[in-house]
Amino acid sequence: MRIRKTRTALTTIGIILGVAVILGISITNISTVAAFTDMIDSITGKSDFTINSVSESFDEKTLDEVDKISGVEVAAPGISRGSRLTKKKEKPDVRIIGIDPSIDRKVRDYSIANGEFLKSDEGRSIIIVEEFAKENKIKVGDKLELATDKGFSVFSVIGLLDKTGVGRFQNGSAIFMPLKTAQNEFNLDNRLTFIDVISTKDDVEQTIKKTKKILGGNFVVERPAKRVEAMEESLKALQIGLSFFSAVALFVGGFLIFNTLSMVVIERTKELGLLRSIGASRSQLATLILTEALIIGFIGSVIGLIAGLLLARGLIYIMSETIQSNISTFEVPLRGLIASIFVGIVISVIASLQPALTASRIPPLMAIRTNRGESSSSKNYLLLISSLLIIVVGVATSYRPQIFGYLPGSTLSQAGAFLLLLGVALLTPFLVKPFSSLFSRPFLIFARSEGRLAS
Amino acid sequence: MTILKATNLKKIYGMGLTEVTALNDASLEVKSGEFVAIMGPSGSGKSTLLHLLGGLDVPTSGKIDLAGNSITDLSDKKLTLIRREKIGFIFQFFNLLPTLSVEENIALPLVIAGIHQSVYEERLSKLIETVGLTDRKKHRPDELSGGEQQRVAIARAFIAEPKIVLADEPTGNLDTKTGREILSLLKDSSKELGHTVLMVTHEPAAAAYSERVIFLRDGSIVRSLKLGGENDTETIISNLKELED
Numbered sequence: 001m002r003i004r005k006t007r008t009a010l011t012t013i014g015i016i017l018g019v020a021v022i023l024g025i026s027i028t029n030i031s032t033v034a035a036f037t038d039m040i041d042s043i044t045g046k047s048d049f050t051i052n053s054v055s056e057s058f059d060e061k062t063l064d065e066v067d068k069i070s071g072v073e074v075a076a077p078g079i080s081r082g083s084r085l086t087k088k089k090e091k092p093d094v095r096i097i098g099i100d101p102s103i104d105r106k107v108r109d110y111s112i113a114n115g116e117f118l119k120s121d122e123g124r125s126i127i128i129v130e131e132f133a134k135e136n137k138i139k140v141g142d143k144l145e146l147a148t149d150k151g152f153s154v155f156s157v158i159g160l161l162d163k164t165g166v167g168r169f170q171n172g173s174a175i176f177m178p179l180k181t182a183q184n185e186f187n188l189d190n191r192l193t194f195i196d197v198i199s200t201k202d203d204v205e206q207t208i209k210k211t212k213k214i215l216g217g218n219f220v221v222e223r224p225a226k227r228v229e230a231m232e233e234s235l236k237a238l239q240i241g242l243s244f245f246s247a248v249a250l251f252v253g254g255f256l257i258f259n260t261l262s263m264v265v266i267e268r269t270k271e272l273g274l275l276r277s278i279g280a281s282r283s284q285l286a287t288l289i290l291t292e293a294l295i296i297g298f299i300g301s302v303i304g305l306i307a308g309l310l311l312a313r314g315l316i317y318i319m320s321e322t323i324q325s326n327i328s329t330f331e332v333p334l335r336g337l338i339a340s341i342f343v344g345i346v347i348s349v350i351a352s353l354q355p356a357l358t359a360s361r362i363p364p365l366m367a368i369r370t371n372r373g374e375s376s377s378s379k380n381y382l383l384l385i386s387s388l389l390i391i392v393v394g395v396a397t398s399y400r401p402q403i404f405g406y407l408p409g410s411t412l413s414q415a416g417a418f419l420l421l422l423g424v425a426l427l428t429p430f431l432v433k434p435f436s437s438l439f440s441r442p443f444l445i446f447a448r449s450e451g452r453l454a455s
Numbered sequence: 456m457t458i459l460k461a462t463n464l465k466k467i468y469g470m471g472l473t474e475v476t477a478l479n480d481a482s483l484e485v486k487s488g489e490f491v492a493i494m495g496p497s498g499s500g501k502s503t504l505l506h507l508l509g510g511l512d513v514p515t516s517g518k519i520d521l522a523g524n525s526i527t528d529l530s531d532k533k534l535t536l537i538r539r540e541k542i543g544f545i546f547q548f549f550n551l552l553p554t555l556s557v558e559e560n561i562a563l564p565l566v567i568a569g570i571h572q573s574v575y576e577e578r579l580s581k582l583i584e585t586v587g588l589t590d591r592k593k594h595r596p597d598e599l600s601g602g603e604q605q606r607v608a609i610a611r612a613f614i615a616e617p618k619i620v621l622a623d624e625p626t627g628n629l630d631t632k633t634g635r636e637i638l639s640l641l642k643d644s645s646k647e648l649g650h651t652v653l654m655v656t657h658e659p660a661a662a663a664y665s666e667r668v669i670f671l672r673d674g675s676i677v678r679s680l681k682l683g684g685e686n687d688t689e690t691i692i693s694n695l696k697e698l699e700d
Contacts, residue, residue: 274550277511278564278611279539281532364511364538367550368502368623 011260012300014253019304019344021249024311026336031312032319033232034329042168043097044224045108047076047196048204051211052220057191062215066195069214071207074198076100076107077179081186081193086152087145088136095170096146098182107196109165110176115140116159122180127159129172146175148185247418250343254351255425257296261289261355265362272359273366282360289356290349297348301341308340387426394419458618458651459485459508464517466503466674477503478514479674485619490645490652492662494691495671496699501655502623504671508653509542509621510534522618539568543612543650545622545641549604551596551611558583558592561610568615579614585644586610602633609641613648620645622654626661638664659691672698 044050051066057079066075079098084091101118104110110117113130128138138144142157155177161167166174183189199207204223212221265272272285309332316330397416466478478500485491493501506512508519510526519526526537543564551560558579559566565575583592586606596604605625612620625641626634642664645652654665662668663682668691670678680694 270550271552274546274552275563275567276535277509277538277544278567279535279615280567281535284567365506367511367544368506368546 007260007263008296011253011256012296012303014249014256015297015300015344015348016253016304016307018247018250018253018347019301019340020307020311022343023305023308023336023340024315026333026340027309027312027331028315028319030331030333030336031316031329034331038168038329039170040224042166043108043174044196045166046198047107047224048199049197049208049211049221049223051195051197051215052193054218054220057188057193058219060190060192062219063192063195065214066197066211069207069210071200071203071210072197073200074103074106076103076196077192077194078104078196079179079182079186079188079191079193081148081182081188083146083148083175085136085144086147092132092136093173094146095174096148096182096186097166097169097174097176098179098186099176100179107198111162111164111167112159113162114160115157118158118176118178120178122178124153124155124177124181125158126155126175126177127161128157128175129163129167130160131163131167132172133157133160146185149187150185153185244418248421250347251418251422253300253344254347257293257348257351258354260296261293261352262358264292265289265355265359269362269366272362273364273368276362276364277367285362286356286360289359290352293348293352293356294345297345300348301344304344305337305340383426384430387423387430389423390419390426391423394421394423456487457484458487458489458522459483459653460520461504461508462518462520464504464507464519465515466500466507466512467515476674478507481517481671481674481676483669483676483679485651485653487618487651488645488649489667490642490665491654492665492668493653493655493671494657494659494662494668494695496695497657499671500674501657501671503674505621505623505653505655508619509544510538511544539564540615541618543615543617543620545605545608545612545620545625547624547627549596549601549608549628551604551607553596556593556595557588557599557607560596560607561614563611564615575614582610582614585647586640600633601629602636605629605633605637606640609637609644613644613650616648617650619651619653622652624656625654626656626658631660634658634661659688659695662691663687668694670694670698 051062060077063075063077066072077100079096081096081098082093083096084093099108099118101120105117110127112127115127118125118127126144128144133139138157140157140160143154144157145152145154161176163172166176177185183191197207197211208221208223212219215221272288275285275288276282312330394416397419460483462482464478464481465476468475468477481500481504493504495501503512507514508521510519510521510529514527517527521537522541524537524541526534529537552563555563561582562572562575562579580589583589586609588603588606588610591599591603596607599607605628609625612622622641626637629637638661641652641654644650652665654661656662666682668680668682669676670680677698678694680690682690684690
């Protein structure tokens with residue numbers, strides 16, 4: 001390994017990539033879902049279901065309709081809009097939540113750490129989260145300038161919230177203001193963007209059904225958990241794509257290990273023969289090659305873990321942008337950690353089995369002779385048939401995933417593409433000779449010696 | 456006491472039309488502590504005989520007894536143990552491991568046998584001193600001359616205290632002066648350590664360092680010549696000429 005530094009490094013990179021992607025995806029998925037669940041929990045509070053419009057906003061008369069539905073105990077209206085603090089140096093992004101103070105405390109937990117809660121649904125008072133206030137050097141009584149659809153508007157901070165309950169929403173960067181004020185500032189007079197509903201406990205599903213029926217198809221009525229499920233579902237597609245990439249990276253890594261170690265065995269036939277001649281057993285030679293693979297696999301996996309953590313940071317950042325919410329959670333799953341190390345090492349060992357077997361079969365006489373025996377043609381024949389079969393299955397799975405019935409099509413297509421790749425890789429040794437003789441002909445005409453060497 | 460006995464050894468390579476008889480009905484005996492040379496024209500079966508005696512290859516027929524053990528009908532595992540414990544090898548091209556230092560190369564057979572360094576440390580330094588490489592023990596093979604590399608190979612062959620050391624053209628890749636030094640070392644070390652040495656060579660001057668020369672022709676042992684006279688080299692040359700005629 002010391003001598004073949006570049007080749008060993010490239011081989012290790014394959015394993016690093018594979019392990020990093022597996023871990024990266026695992027962390028990103030878990031952190032995103034956890035952050036999303038927390039976000040949903042924090043803002044939906046005690047509500048049983050939420051009403052949103054398929055369009056950006058809806059008429060506030062809908063609230064009266066909802067209030068009248070039997071089974072609806074509390075219906076809390078609100079609007080949600082993005083903004084920023086314009087006078088602060090970093091101009092931090094914030095989310096403005098317009099609420100009706102008289103109703104909202106029934107739905108959400110507001111824990112006031114300092115100052116007071118909003119008094120009416122009008123006026124230019126706001127409450128913010130204490131931690132956010134500290135970060136931006138804001139205290140009760142300060143005036144804050146916010147960017148709204150009216151331009152830049154000034155508000156008074158009258159209270160600070162603990163970072164619990166709604167204080168956790170958007171990682172504490174939410175600003176709560178009276179509903180009427182928010183409607184006015186964002187040109188949403190008499191409009192709402194959501195209604196959170198507490199239903200009579202025994203009858204939630206029934207109430208949701210009734211609400212859906214009454215409001216019609218322009219509204220989305222769903223439990224908060226449904227939104228988490230939808231998020232998980234949309235993450236699945238990303239996960240499958242990245243898993244495929246990770247599988248390809250590991251496959252390439254494994255192939256590189258196989259190739260490197262096969263070359264090592266060929267290059268060191270004489271050395272391995274010498275070891276046999278001075279008393280090394282077949283298993284000792286096999287162990288030598290397997291150990292080399294284990295070292296590559298272990299180093300690759302450990303670096304892969306570090307790279308995976310960094311990759312997860314990047315992916316979480318991208319994910320935060322995609323779902324337009326700050327993902328502050330960074331959960332490193334123990335299962336993911338073990339799985340990625342395990343996969344990295346196992347792939348390395350599997351890839352080294354054939355070279356290790358070849359090494360163990362080197363006769364002691366190879367210490368003196370350097371020519372290597374060709375593998376038997378029956379084995380080649382078997383490999384040829386296997387590779388062709390893998391290609392056929394790969395093509396069938398890629399283009400006609402429905403033949404496998406109930407399994408998800410996208411997963412099968414990717415598995416098919418992977419099999420195709422594997423089949424072609426296994427077929428390559430059989431293609432090298434005919435292709436080289438075909439393509440070396442022009443060279444033989446113009447450069448006879450060099451052409452022969454190339455072929 | 457006989458340490459090595461080969462009876463009616465036959466080795467045939469290939470099959471049918473490509474069949475080649477490399478060794479035909481060769482029988483020999485080597486006594487403990489003896490330094491024996493094997494000579495013969497090219498293709499006479501010298502190296503084949505050495506490989507069979509060293510358990511590197513198996514004969515088509517015949518029997519080999521080494522230190523009381525028959526090595527012709529052993530499993531690969533047992534034959535490996537025989538090579539590890541009872542045989543030392545010296546090759547023409549030294550066959551040292553390039554990534555290991557001088558002392559690591561010498562200790563290799565013991566490392567393979569799983570013996571702890573503390574057990575052989577003293578023996579190793581003594582042997583390194585015997586072959587005159589104390590100053591070079593931390594060097595790698597590519598930092599050594601051909602003669603020095605062969606000294607390492609000799610020490611490696613002796614380190615496990617084998618019953619017999621087999622040398623295949625040990626001076627074939629060295630200049631005359633270094634070759635002589637190596638042969639003296641081989642002879643002195645074998646005497647000092649009490650080992651039996653069987654050496655294949657095509658050089659009469661090299662064979663003259665031995666106590667007995669076995670001559671091979673067309674795969675058969677045709678003559679055994681005791682040495683110890685004044686004109687050993689000339690005697691060997693005249694014997695070889697007779698064989699070639």
